[in-house]
Amino acid sequence: MPNSTGVKPSSGSMLTDPKARALLFQVLSVCAVVGIGWYLFHNTQTNLAQRGITSGFAFLNNTAGFGILQSLIEFAPTDTYGRVFFIGLLNTLLVSVLGIFFATILGFIIGIARLSPNWLMSRLAAVYIEIFRNIPPLLQIFFWYFAVLRAMPAPRDSLAISDVFFLNIRGLYVPEPTMTVAFWPFAFGVLLALGGSWELARRARALKITTGQEFPVFFSSLALLVVLPGLSILVFGKPFNWTLPELRGFNFVGGMVVIPELFAITLALSIYTAAFIAETVRSGIQSVSHGQTEAARSLGLRPKHMLRLVIIPQAMRVIIPPLTSQYLNLVKNSSLAAAIGYPDLVSLFAGTVLNQTGQAIETIAITMSVYLTISLTISFLMNIYNKRIALIER
Amino acid sequence: MTTHTFKPSLPPPSMSVGPVAWIRANLFSSWFNTLLTFAAIYLIWVLIPPAIRWAFIDADWNGTSREACTSGGACWVFIKVRFWQFMYGFYPEELRWRVNLTVLLAIVGALPLFLKAMPKKLPYGLAFGLVYPIVAWILLFGGMFGLAEVQTSQWGGLMLTLVIATVGIGGAMPLGILLALGRRSHMPAVRVICVTFIEFWRGVPLITVLFMSSVMLPLFLPEGMSFDKLLRALIAVMLFEAAYIAEVVRGGLQAIPKGQYEAAGAMGLGYWRMMGLVILPQALKLVIPGIVNTFIALFKDTSLVIIIGLFDLFNSIHQATVDPGWLGYSTEGYVFAALVFWIFCFGMSRYSMHVERRLDRGHKR
Structure with missing residues (x-):
């Protein structure tokens, strides 16, 4: 196309055309990646053939032949490697869920204490945060496991908390609930109360928007939650029977036992992650500018409403994304359980099963893909959430 | 005419200034605050005195074997006896000066990078980054220039x-x-490759990566080619950390205003010059705190090499605590390990905060 001066822009060679260059570069980089991939694949094939390892996932149906320290579902040494995988996965999820639960509670308490107007409290919280987030989680796990729990007394001299909880070298013994016939009415009562509270909250919001009248949602929900399950207990009896652990001979009988490995890793990960969550909470609350507080105050909001309607919604927007990444870190850190022999996914599958079968590539690939799936799912959900709550400006 | 003279102003009420006022405002401003203060004092009372008694007052410091530990407190003799092993591992004793020299060179060489007045920081940093690893390798591994x-x-x-x-x-x-x-590139193929790489490494725990380096890497390599254990771990750690660094740097790149790119383009700079001369120098400066934080995380994560049997600081200490001659002193060992890690990590996090504050041009209320 001739331009105003009538001079044709130099078409030049292919090499100076940005589009052609971009295409060339992309083709080259794809070729490089494919080439490296093929090279590795080829080497692996040769190596496997030489060592006489057959690849494939058929080994998952073979008999495992070893016992597992803790499993949430039934397991016998005659079960397959496939079942071992599920037990590992469940144990990993158990640690993650327990860790997330305790870390969140502890983290929020410490994060809020960090902002407390009480100087001593805020200093204490700061000391906690600075100590625990600067010590490797693995070291903390080892400390709790080897230095504390392995040094506990034998079952006979257990540390007892009001004869209900017992802590000894074999773990933490807690009462075990068993369901009775009255469990289902009880569960139904709880569900009904939850549904009722939700409906109540919805109606109360609608009422407030149309008429401006307040309705005591919190107390009425609380009443529902107490009355309905309470009624079912009165009518049908106790929903659970608690079996207390009891010392017989050299060991405890009855009750549930939290094995020391699980106890150590849950404790260490909760304490470690709580330090990070506390910082997240602190920075989230501090990110709400002071002007917001002042504006809320000048509108005449009470401190209670100011927190609930102005500060917390804005702080949550800042807190939730880093909070999820802390949760993800906790899930990934739960793999450290392998170091103290807790039967999680890594220790069972990438450890024991790999050693027994020699299927290195398959086991590592399966293990990695589990963590990848968890991470990618959570970050996908996070992106959706972020889009939903992002501030819409102009 | 008489002039009116003001009397000198009275001092403020004694309750509103000085330490008393500070204590009232910060510790006893309301009943809840008072409650918190007492709770905190109780916590401190429960935790601190026993810890001090264990670590200092009742501790044993002198001696060469566990027989010296009699007073019931911490047995620091254990740490004292093993101290040099915790620092250098099994590095031959008469050659340890080489390790010391390597560390000294690192400190002396990196010092100018931290001086504000230093001119030509970037070329110097690049040169240092290229030369130092070679020198360090020669010093630590030896086998050249008459070094054993x-x-x-x-x-x-x-x-x-x-x-x-x-x-x-x-x-x-x-x-x-x-x-x-690559992740911010306009070329879709490059972008996809980079995103896949980054998300893959960020999605898996380091422990599985180390497992992979020890059991899968040998399978990937051609016949007869084998790496030593440390090198395999280093490759794994590098790939893993590259993904995290990439995300940190991406944050910096996103913070550079579009005008900078456009201005560089208007000057006729090509892609690599634009990045090398205009964008990256600004972006990298912004992400120093982020990189330091990644480094802290990595420093803590090095303890995971225990899984593949390398004797880093933590594993050396752990092995010492299970030594039959010193059984029962694991608390001392872990406390010492924690202290060393803590000093490094805390120091670095303070530095990163300091840089952040220096870079922060925003306004605070």
Whole structure:
């Protein structure tokens, strides 16, 4: 196309055309990646053939032949490697869920204490945060496991908390609930109360928007939650029977036992992650500018409403994304359980099963893909959430 | 005419200034606050005095064996006896000056980078980054210039921890920067490759990566080619960290205003010059705190090499605590390990905060 001066822009060679260059570069980089991939694949094939390892996932149906320290579902040494995988996965999820639960509670308490107007409290919280987030989680796990729990007394001299909880070298013994016939009415009562509270909250919001009248949602929900399950207990009896652990001979009988490995890793990960969550909470609350507080105050909001309607919604927007990444870190850190022999996914599958079968590539690939799936799912959900709550400006 | 003279103003009420006022405002401003104060004092009372008694008052400091530990407190003799092993691992005693020299060179060489008045920081930093690893390798491994060879299996202790952490981050930097640039590239194929790489490594725990390096890497390599254990771990750590560095650098790239790119383009700079001369120098400066934080995370994560049997600081200490001659002193060992890690991590996090504050041009209320 001739331009105003009538001079044709130099078409030049292919090499100076940005589009052609971009295409060339992309083709080259794809070729490089494919080439490296093929090279590795080829080497692996040769190596496997030489060592006489057959690849494939058929080994998952073979008999495992070893016992597992803790499993949430039934397991016998005659079960397959496939079942071992599920037990590992469940144990990993158990640690993650327990860790997330305790870390969140502890983290929020410490994060809020960090902002407390009480100087001593805020200093204490700061000391906690600075100590625990600067010590490797693995070291903390080892400390709790080897230095504390392995040094506990034998079952006979257990540390007892009001004869209900017992802590000894074999773990933490807690009462075990068993369901009775009255469990289902009880569960139904709880569900009904939850549904009722939700409906109540919805109606109360609608009422407030149309008429401006307040309705005591919190107390009425609380009443529902107490009355309905309470009624079912009165009518049908106790929903659970608690079996207390009891010392017989050299060991405890009855009750549930939290094995020391699980106890150590849950404790260490909760304490470690709580330090990070506390910082997240602190920075989230501090990110709400002071002007917001002042504006809320000048509108005449009470401190209670100011927190609930102005500060917390804005702080949550800042807190939730880093909070999820802390949760993800906790899930990934739960793999450290392998170091103290807790039967999680890594220790069972990438450890024991790999050693027994020699299927290195398959086991590592399966293990990695589990963590990848968890991470990618959570970050996908996070992106959706972020889009939903992002501030819409102009 | 008489002039009116003001009387000198009265001092403020004694309750509203000085320590008394501070205590009232910060510790006893309301009943809840008072309650918190007492709770905090109780916590401190429960935790601190026993800890001090254990660690200092009742502790044993002198001696050469466990017989010296009689007073019931901490047995620091254990740490004292093993101290040099915790620092250097099995590095031959008469050659330890080489490790010391390597550390000294690092400190002396990196010092100018922290001076504000230093001119030509970037070329100097690049040159240092290229020359120092070679010098360090020659000094630590030897086998050249008349230096006796020290196999990597003899490396250990804090020295190995530092080697893994610095090589990990140093090796990850160039790859991480390339990945960050690739992720923001306009070429879809490049972008997809980089995003896949980054998300893969960020999605898996380091422990599985180390497992992979020890059992899968030998399968990937052609016949007869084998790496030593440390090198395999280093490669794994580098790839893993590159993904994290890439995300940090991407944050910096996103913070550079579009005008900078447009201005560089208007000057007629090509892509690499634009990045090298205009964008990256600004972006990298912004992400120093982020990189330091990644380094802290890596420094803590080096303790995971226990899984593949390398004797870093933590594993040396752990092995010492299960030594039959010193059974029962694991608390002392872990407390010492925690202290060393803590000093490094806390120091670095303070530095990163300091840089952040210096870079922060925003306004605070």
